[in-house]
Amino acid sequence: MGCFQTKKNDDQKVALRTSNNIDKELDKNKKEQDYETKILLLGPGESGKSTLFKQIQLIQDREFDEEYLQSYIPLIRQNLVSQMKILLESSDRLGIPIQKQEFGNLIKKTKKRLLWNEEIATGLSELWQDSGIQKSLEFKDKKFHLYDSIEYFFEEIDRISSEFYLPTNEDVLRTRVKSIAVEEAKFKIENFVLNVIDVGGQRSERRKWIHCFEEVSAIIFCVSLTGYHQTLIEDNSVNRMEEALNLFSDICKSPWFLNSSIILFLNKNDLFEEDIKKIDLSVCFPEYKGGKVYENAIVYIQEQFISASGFKKNLSKRNVYPFVTCALNTENIEFVIKAALDTIMRNNLKYYGIY
Numbered sequence: 297m298g299c300f301q302t303k304k305n306d307d308q309k310v311a312l313r314t315s316n317n318i319d320k321e322l323d324k325n326k327k328e329q330d331y332e333t334k335i336l337l338l339g340p341g342e343s344g345k346s347t348l349f350k351q352i353q354l355i356q357d358r359e360f361d362e363e364y365l366q367s368y369i370p371l372i373r374q375n376l377v378s379q380m381k382i383l384l385e386s387s388d389r390l391g392i393p394i395q396k397q398e399f400g401n402l403i404k405k406t407k408k409r410l411l412w413n414e415e416i417a418t419g420l421s422e423l424w425q426d427s428g429i430q431k432s433l434e435f436k437d438k439k440f441h442l443y444d445s446i447e448y449f450f451e452e453i454d455r456i457s458s459e460f461y462l463p464t465n466e467d468v469l470r471t472r473v474k475s476i477a478v479e480e481a482k483f484k485i486e487n488f489v490l491n492v493i494d495v496g497g498q499r500s501e502r503r504k505w506i507h508c509f510e511e512v513s514a515i516i517f518c519v520s521l522t523g524y525h526q527t528l529i530e531d532n533s534v535n536r537m538e539e540a541l542n543l544f545s546d547i548c549k550s551p552w553f554l555n556s557s558i559i560l561f562l563n564k565n566d567l568f569e570e571d572i573k574k575i576d577l578s579v580c581f582p583e584y585k586g587g588k589v590y591e592n593a594i595v596y597i598q599e600q601f602i603s604a605s606g607f608k609k610n611l612s613k614r615n616v617y618p619f620v621t622c623a624l625n626t627e628n629i630e631f632v633i634k635a636a637l638d639t640i641m642r643n644n645l646k647y648y649g650i651y
């Protein structure tokens with residue numbers, strides 16, 4: 297017993313000494329040099345990677361410039377049109393009648409981007425209030441999928457329709473544009489120079505991922521917490537969280553990332569907090585018995601991802617570093633990004649033999 301006790305104390309002393317040395321090295325690095333790191337944002341479609349990319353830009357610059365904000369006007373208006381089209385087509389399929397049929401037909405027929413004008417804005421606003429459309433909304437996620445922020449944008453449609461409209465930061469963060477190209481940018485946050493790479497997460501986009509796999513310091517793997525009750529856009533027989541778990545497992549086991557820190561962002565916490573009150577996590581994990589209790593559900597999901605990583609607790613040198621995030625919340629993201637950067641730097645010092 298005594299012997300074990302002494303051994304444990306020795307281990308603790310070594311761990312403490314190593315940790316203190318790393319702290320000193322971090323302080324030294326912080327004072328002396330910029331620290332370059334390559335961060336790859338991975339995860340399935342709609343998990344929040346591009347939103348995070350925009351937030352990192354915002355953390356660096358503190359605001360988006362006017363030209364950038366303006367570039368979002370057509371995208372936001374197109375989000376409104378495309379989502380109304382889905383609502384109208386779904387109402388037809390569900391046999392739910394719409395009052396404003398004529399304008400509805402015009403929206404359903406649009407193939408290309410609509411030229412935005414007052415008539416379109418008023419028509420969309422009236423359609424949104426149509427009792428048929430409101431009824432169809434009740435079937436969201438069960439019979440069809442809509443962008444997460446579409447309710448927010450429809451509620452703001454008067455502001456968005458104004459000829460003087462300039463999107464806010466929140467509008468930009470909430471806009472949905474599916475990534476179909478790899479986007480790469482350098483950011484400076486404190487004394488870190490981050491080379492951040494954002495890729496498309498839908499299945500058809502993942503073949504491009506391998507081109508970014510070399511010399512990655514860290515992966516930030518994004519998962520939408522709401523995926524537990526949603527299916528994929530690409531294949532509506534597959535649950536989103538199951539897809540995320542499989543993908544995460546492949547990434548953690550990949551020989552490309554043996555020296556990379558694996559940071560997990562359990563994202564869309566704001567939506568999850570609401571959803572978990574209504575939909576039990578057991579719809580995705582039948583063995584889950586924690587009920588509709590937020591804390592139980594988060595812990596359970598986190599455990600599933602740690603287990604999928606294959607990193608054995610106390611046996612493996614590798615860890616998953618999980619964070620619960622809301623990518624729309626700049627303060628939250630600034631906090632977790634800085635914590636993640638600290639983790640990445642500590643791991644790099646360990647891997648490259650400084651400690």
Ligand SMILES: Nc1nc2c(ncn2[C@@H]2O[C@H](COP(=O)(O)OP(=O)(O)OP(=O)(O)O)[C@@H](O)[C@H]2O)c(=O)[nH]1
Binds near residue numbers: 347471474564
């Ligand atoms: N409410 C809420 N919405 C979020 C959050 N994170 C992202 N979104 C929204 O979710 C949608 C999808 O986010 P994206 O950042 O485009 O997702 P992505 O992972 O880049 O998707 P792909 O490019 O298809 O791989 C956008 O409309 C975002 O505004 C979040 O934490 N909360």
Ligand SMILES: [Mg+2]
Binds near residue numbers: 345346473474494497
């Ligand atoms: Mg994207």
